[in-house]
Amino acid sequence: MDYSPPTYPRCIDWPTPPTTFREWVWGDPMRIWQERRCAFCGFTDRLCRDHDHATGLIRGYLCIGCNSAEGFAPYTHKAWQMYREGCNPANILGIEEFWGGQGVTIVKGPDDTWPRGW
Secondary structure, rough: OOOOOOOOOOOOOOOOOOOOOOHOOOOOOHHHOOOEEEOOOOOOOOOEEEOOOOEEEEEEEEHHHHHHOOOOOOOOOHHHHHHOOOOHHHHOOOEEEEEEOOOOEEEEOOOOOOOOOO
């Protein structure tokens, strides 16, 4: 088994679901599409939701190791740069959800505004 760091996010290799995927899938489309695989390294492990701390947008599910590494990887690291700039499950699937902290996901309203009370 190859444990060397990936040279690009592995989610790029996964088949892209049909555009109606989000309409017919029940539950969390990103989690279902990832099939318990880390979006970055592709290994199956315990996953956690990764989000961009600057925008609050959820990017995908990462294994614990990759989620920790992402926080320390320099911006110039090519594979992490690709992931941060759009080669991630949320962007591939067209999902725009905001991290609410402590496992809470906040979904933007239909008029692209924050939910009431925020």
